Amino acid sequence: MSEISRERLMAHADGQLSLPERERLEAELAEHPDAAGELTQLRRQIDAIRTLYGPVLTEPVPERLDIDRLSARRTARRQRFWSMAAAAIIVLGVGIGTGWMLRASLAGPTAAERLIASAVSAHTVYAGENRHAVEVPGSDSAHLTSWLSSRLDTQLALPDLSAWDLTFLGGRLLPAPDSPGGRAAQLMYEDRDGERLTLYVTPAGAPGPGYQLASLGLDTALYWADDVLTCTITAPYAADRVRAIARSVFGQLSPRAPLYSPS
Amino acid sequence: MPALRRYARALTHDIDRADDLVQDCLERAIARRGLFRPQGPVRPWLFTILTNLHRNSLRQARRRGAMVQLDAVPEPAMEAPQPGHLALAELARALDALPLDQKEALLLVTLEGLSYHDAAAILHVPLGTLMSRLGRARAALRSVTGTPAEPHLRTVK
Numbered sequence: 541m542s543e544i545s546r547e548r549l550m551a552h553a554d555g556q557l558s559l560p561e562r563e564r565l566e567a568e569l570a571e572h573p574d575a576a577g578e579l580t581q582l583r584r585q586i587d588a589i590r591t592l593y594g595p596v597l598t599e600p601v602p603e604r605l606d607i608d609r610l611s612a613r614r615t616a617r618r619q620r621f622w623s624m625a626a627a628a629i630i631v632l633g634v635g636i637g638t639g640w641m642l643r644a645s646l647a648g649p650t651a652a653e654r655l656i657a658s659a660v661s662a663h664t665v666y667a668g669e670n671r672h673a674v675e676v677p678g679s680d681s682a683h684l685t686s687w688l689s690s691r692l693d694t695q696l697a698l699p700d701l702s703a704w705d706l707t708f709l710g711g712r713l714l715p716a717p718d719s720p721g722g723r724a725a726q727l728m729y730e731d732r733d734g735e736r737l738t739l740y741v742t743p744a745g746a747p748g749p750g751y752q753l754a755s756l757g758l759d760t761a762l763y764w765a766d767d768v769l770t771c772t773i774t775a776p777y778a779a780d781r782v783r784a785i786a787r788s789v790f791g792q793l794s795p796r797a798p799l800y801s802p803s
Numbered sequence: 804m805p806a807l808r809r810y811a812r813a814l815t816h817d818i819d820r821a822d823d824l825v826q827d828c829l830e831r832a833i834a835r836r837g838l839f840r841p842q843g844p845v846r847p848w849l850f851t852i853l854t855n856l857h858r859n860s861l862r863q864a865r866r867r868g869a870m871v872q873l874d875a876v877p878e879p880a881m882e883a884p885q886p887g888h889l890a891l892a893e894l895a896r897a898l899d900a901l902p903l904d905q906k907e908a909l910l911l912v913t914l915e916g917l918s919y920h921d922a923a924a925i926l927h928v929p930l931g932t933l934m935s936r937l938g939r940a941r942a943a944l945r946s947v948t949g950t951p952a953e954p955h956l957r958t959v960k
Contacts, residue, residue: 546938547934547938550934550937550938550941551919554912554913554916554919554937555916556918556919581945582941585913585941585944585945586913588891588894589813589894589898589909589910589913589914590913590914591891592813592891592894592895592898593809593812593813593914594809596805596808596809596812597805597806597808597809598805599805599808601804601805601808602822604822604826605804605808605822605825605826605829607804607829607833610826610829610830610833611833614830614833614834
């Protein structure tokens with residue numbers, strides 16, 4: 541009779557054998573006391589292990605392991621996930637929308653906007669001056685014209701705005717870091733109420749032709765550029781009036797400038 | 804479910820970690836219900852999930868450098884001291900000292916009564932590998948549970 545393999549004993553102890561196999565093994569065991577002893581020992585070991593952990597089976601299952609509760613929690617968590625996902629998408633959408641709307645301002649001011657800003661600050665500074673509002677008075681217009689024309693390297697005319705009850709006061713030369721020659725001419729006019737209008741003129745630069753109307757506090761600024769020069773009109777008037785004045789300014793300012801009529 | 808808890812407890816020897824594992828296992832099972840569930844009975848599938856979770860948690864613990872408490876935990880499932888107490892405590896320690904693959908094999912077959920076929924599938928090993936793991940695990944425990952001549956385990960039961 542052959543030896544009984546350990547695998548068979550183990551399978552028997554673990555209850556893995558079919559009934560015929562079991563019966564055959566039992567019969568063989570009668571003639572192999574060693575194997576029978578080993579089987580007993582295997583069973584003892586199995587019993588010991590089951591005894592060791594058997595009590596876990598009789599312990600009450602903690603509430604947190606309740607299947608229904610876990611399912612419910614999962615459902616709730618899933619709903620929370622979806623609502624949070626929805627919120628995230630909305631926030632993202634608002635962010636993108638805001639970014640899109642702000643894209644112009646985020647890109648920084650354009651050259652035209654910087655010129656307008658310079659014109660308005662020059663207007664604010666000098667229109668408030670009484671005795672030193674201008675550098676060269678309007679009475680000396682011949683000198684003023686040649687001086688500013690040579691400094692700006694552009695043939696400049698002094699517009700006559702008497703049709704708008706505006707008296708020419710004079711002009712000055714200003715630094716203008718944003719203009720090609722680094723210089724700008726400011727021409728100042730005054731109406732009967734003492735309100736002042738300034739023209740801020742620079743040689744045309746990189747931005748090319750353009751037109752822009754800006755309202756800053758009480759002042760309205762109208763920027764206009766052709767391929768010869770740029771001019772920003774700043775005055776404490778309503779936009780309509782500034783636009784109307786602008787039409788006559790553009791016609792007179794530069795003899796070479798094409799007639800421009802902003803609508 | 805109690806069987807899951809028992810298996811987890813035997814793997815970890817720590818009631819809280821064991822129940823954490825069971826909870827993770829159940830949550831995962833609920834989440835995958837019908838999706839990834841292989842064909843066949845639920846029980847081996849649950850044991851598969853639990854086994855993998857336990858391996859992952861051990862890996863993470865190692866990566867964190869945290870000590871996995873083995874000896875410090877109170878012996879599990881012990882009732883009031885009894886004659887068999889000492890022998891069982893030794894057995895628990897011997898089980899813990901087993902390499903994980905042997906321990907998993909032994910617990911699945913011996914404690915949970917799974918067929919060799921199912922246990923091998925759960926551990927992703929061929930039948931022969933499972934058998935040899937079982938054999939080695941049992942040989943290692945033999946020194947604790949003793950030969951038939953040694954009397955001390957007779958008090959168990």
